[in-house]
Amino acid sequence: MSTRAGGVSDGVFASLNLGSAVGDDPSAVVENRRRYAAALGGTPVFLRQVHGVRALRLPIADPNDAVPEADACWTTAPGVACVIQVADCLPVLFAAPEGRGVAAAHAGWRGLSAGVLEATAKALCEATGCTAVELEAWLGPCIGPRQFEVGADVLAGFDIAPGSPHPRFVPQAAGKWLADLAGLARDRLAAFGVRRIEGGTWCTVEESSRFFSFRRDRPLHGNSGRMAAAIWIERG
Template sequence: MIVPDWPAPVGACCSTRDGGVSPGPYASLNLGVAVGDDAVAVAENRRRFAATLGGAQPLWLRQVHGVRVVKADAAALAGPTPDADAAWTDQPGVACVVQVADCLPVLLAHPDGRGVAAAHAGWRGLAGGVLDVAVQALCNGTGADPHDLLAWLGPCIGPHTFEVGADVRDAFADDAALLRYTPRADGDPRWHADLAGLARARLQRLGLTRVHGGTWCTVSDPSRFFSYRRDGVTGRLAAAIWRRP
């Protein structure tokens, strides 16, 4: 596990691909249920992951690259898997969890630990405002100002490997400096985008000043991280955050 190096008094971690039972391209701690892996293996992997969460129960999401945020509480745990890309909670005993395999996991915490949130920030969700709704939900639920919050950026596709087209360039026109023009040899226009940098810029515009992490590239480190861009068929990492009792 990667444990965030930040001053938030909460539990938080991000899995690597080590420590599970899945074979082949999912080796070994695949936490994704809809990627083609054996369901029994995924269930065991999720059990192992949950055992690291300090007694908190993980709320898994069915992520759709959107901007919906849900509250992680006992009712959510008892119901069907929510279609959402962010979750927040002020309840001890429940962990907000997002899955990634190149997209960016963003964890948020109130500085005194009274509330936490997690967001799945691929480029579509980031451009659409998933961090905006996660920050707003956490602030509304805890009475915090965005300036109070701490954020941690987990592993994602790095700026030297995230090649994108004009659709992504246009979606982030306000942050053009974070997209480097790198046309292909045949002249086909392409850009390399800094996904973690784009998230950091978005958080700063929302008022957050304490943003940590964002230094790992999933594509460049196959021994530690799953990467859809690199491998196609692959597993999923998970990042979790929870209130301590």
């Protein structure tokens, strides 16, 4: 998981912004991605994320599809790094047993409620011949439960009536709730059968010196940088 540190970008994008479509200097992003790739044990594959549920197999079959549209990816090939970009949404990394496969998913509330984690876990299990209980999942930094204020549309996305009590939604002012994104992800993973789940304890909004945050930075700067989480199978 990258942080803000270690890159060459300036201003709101300082310093290791990995997002190529946020308004940063393109040459700075190229250098930042080069540094990120050099730090990994595999070749990173970046996606065009759209808050959907598509789980793409890597390496990409079509070499002309340089930036494929998907919100999750998986691989059984050593040396290929599954990468998810975030700036408040939750990155989730998966590992099958014995290094047989890995996967990564982009879980904002829309993708999470639509089933992106289940789709990713299912694809990885089918590809590696394992069950959900054998998977390991790691939750990265995201907007935390003290900062993620949402409206009734988010509750509706999870089939929760506004007046119904729910452990992941704390009522605030009229028509507003504080949502626990990482907690919701844990619930979805557990319901699917994943038992070994770690992480999800860092807040991108509150840890401003460490993480980019779109919700925190957009009001002042119009946008925010992007971090990335990656997982890969080491080459033998």
